[in-house]
Amino acid sequence: MMTPTFDIRMPDLHGQLAVVTGANSGLGFGLTRRLAAAGAAVILAVRNAEKGRQAIQQLLAEYPQANLALELIDLANLQSVHSFAARLGAAGRPINILINNAGVMMPPRRYTTTDDFELQFGANHLGHFALTAWLLPLLRAAGSAHVTTMSSGVNHLGRIRFGDLQWQQGYSPALAYAQSKLANLLFATELDRRSRQQGWGIRSNAAHPGVTRTNLQRSGPSMGTGRSDEPLMMRFSKALPGIWQEVPQGCLPALFAATNPLAPGGAYYGPDGFGEMTGMPKLARLPRGANDPAVARQLWAISEQLTGARFPAND
Numbered sequence: 001m002m003t004p005t006f007d008i009r010m011p012d013l014h015g016q017l018a019v020v021t022g023a024n025s026g027l028g029f030g031l032t033r034r035l036a037a038a039g040a041a042v043i044l045a046v047r048n049a050e051k052g053r054q055a056i057q058q059l060l061a062e063y064p065q066a067n068l069a070l071e072l073i074d075l076a077n078l079q080s081v082h083s084f085a086a087r088l089g090a091a092g093r094p095i096n097i098l099i100n101n102a103g104v105m106m107p108p109r110r111y112t113t114t115d116d117f118e119l120q121f122g123a124n125h126l127g128h129f130a131l132t133a134w135l136l137p138l139l140r141a142a143g144s145a146h147v148t149t150m151s152s153g154v155n156h157l158g159r160i161r162f163g164d165l166q167w168q169q170g171y172s173p174a175l176a177y178a179q180s181k182l183a184n185l186l187f188a189t190e191l192d193r194r195s196r197q198q199g200w201g202i203r204s205n206a207a208h209p210g211v212t213r214t215n216l217q218r219s220g221p222s223m224g225t226g227r228s229d230e231p232l233m234m235r236f237s238k239a240l241p242g243i244w245q246e247v248p249q250g251c252l253p254a255l256f257a258a259t260n261p262l263a264p265g266g267a268y269y270g271p272d273g274f275g276e277m278t279g280m281p282k283l284a285r286l287p288r289g290a291n292d293p294a295v296a297r298q299l300w301a302i303s304e305q306l307t308g309a310r311f312p313a314n315d
Contacts, residue, residue, distance in 0.1 A: 006249070006280050008256050014039035017095050017142075018258075019088075019135070021045045021075065021128065022102025024055040026214035027150065030251040031099055031258075032068075033059055038259070040097065041067035045084065047074045047102075075102055075127030076113035078307055085134030094142035095135060097258050100128035100149040100184070106173035117306065118166040124180035129187055130309035139202050147204040148258035149188040151181045151268070153276055155208070156287040158182035160299055181208075182289050183299060185268060190296040192265035198312065203265035207257045210271035210278050212250025245271070245278040256281040 018035045022028035023044035036042050036059060046052035052070045059066055071087065074080040088095070103124045113122035132139075132147060139145040158178030161167070167176045188206035195202040253269040263269070268286060273279030289295070304310050 006252075008252055008260070008281065010034060010038040010255070011259055011261070012039055013097075013259065016040045016097060017043070017093055018097035018099065019043045019045055019095055020099045020101055021073065021131070024048065024051040027209055027212065027247060027251055027254070028099075028101045029055055030247040031101060031255060033062070034251060034255055035097070035259075036063055036066040036068060041069070043069050043071050043088070045071050045073045045102075047072065073131070074114075075131070076104075076119060076123040078113075078115050078127070078130055078309075080114075081127055081130050082134060085131060088135065088138060093138070094145075095138040096142045096145055098132065098135060098139060098145065098147045099254060099258055100132065100147070101254070102128075103150065103180075104177075106177045108173055110167055110171040110176075112166075116166075118168075118171075118176060120176045120180040121165055121167070121183065124177075125183035125187065126303060126307050128184070129303045130307040132187075132191065133304075133307075133309035133311050136200070136202075136311060140200050143201055145202045146258050146263075147188070147191060147202055148254050149184045149204070149206045150254055151185040151188070151206045151208045152177070153208050153210065153270065153284075154178045155181040155185055155289070156285075158287065159289050160186070160295055162298065162302070165302070182287060183303075185287070185290050186296040186299050187303070188268075189266050189290065190293075190300050193293075193296075194311065196265065200312075203263075205257045205263060205265055205267045205269070207254035207269040207281075208276070208284060209250035209253060210273070210276055211244050213244050213246055214250070249278065253281040253284070 018040045020028050020032050023032040024046045032042050044052050056068050073084040104120050111119040185206045188204050192204035257263045257269045268284045269281045270276040270284030271279035272282035
């Protein structure tokens with residue numbers, strides 16, 4: 001895999017355990033590669049076992065000493081999320097780094113999860129919300145864990161539609177995706193606020209990858225169509241120089257947020273280039289919809305109700 005044009009210095013992560021969702025491809029694979037290279041033991045939390053095994057083989061070919069494990073999880077199925085967390089809980093090893101990365105992007109029609117949530121809101125937000133709640137004892141046991149949740153610059157277009165979170169009326173692929181990515185950011189900041197308030201010992205922040213080439217731009221919009229090509233506008237923009245970056249560079253904001261001791265909880269990172277499309281990590285511009293703590297608290301309460309995953313109310 002190519003080395004980014006510019007890079008960040010990684011700390012020594014030997015002795016630490018990281019969990020990365022969607023670790024078999026795209027940004028998740030890039031994040032796993034860097035974490036493993038820095039010495040962390042990494043659990044690849046993936047939906048497809050064969051793709052997960054292929055990812056591990058590829059990583060071991062580059063880093064033979066890498067400490068990697070495969071665990072299956074379907075973030076669009078709360079029973080699968082609970083089973084994943086229960087297996088890790090039974091193993092009992094504290095988790096130092098959790099990167100909530102996996103996602104679904106702009107399917108052309110409204111799909112639902114196993115639990116009957118709109119797919120993007122259900123998998124991107126509710127699945128990761130429940131996962132973090134059910135892994136909380138292992139995160140707290142680490143003493144100083146980092147939780148980094150992947151958002152998207154598209155969150156500037158989002159708003160939390162409390163009257164129709166599941167997009168049962170007027171489904172828009174782009175706006176439903178934007179809502180889910182705004183929800184990711186609101187969750188990350190509210191998790192950090194509650195951690196500080198209640199002494200959970202968890203530093204929670206968020207990141208976005210700018211405009212990075214991954215399989216998401218193809219797999220989401222082509223879902224259920226029998227086609228595998230990207231939308232015309234994406235193909236056109238990729239032909240323009242300087243707009244898109246590759247995965248190793250796109251990983252850096254999340255990597256910095258998850259591993260750098262100077263990256264504070266509650267912060268939000270993205271690339272430093274024009275329009276936050278490419279470049280090195282910097283504090284990103286918050287979308288207007290992320291500035292209301294009352295919205296974050298309301299979303300949190302509804303997410304607990306929908307998932308049945310509850311964080312400690314008071315310690």
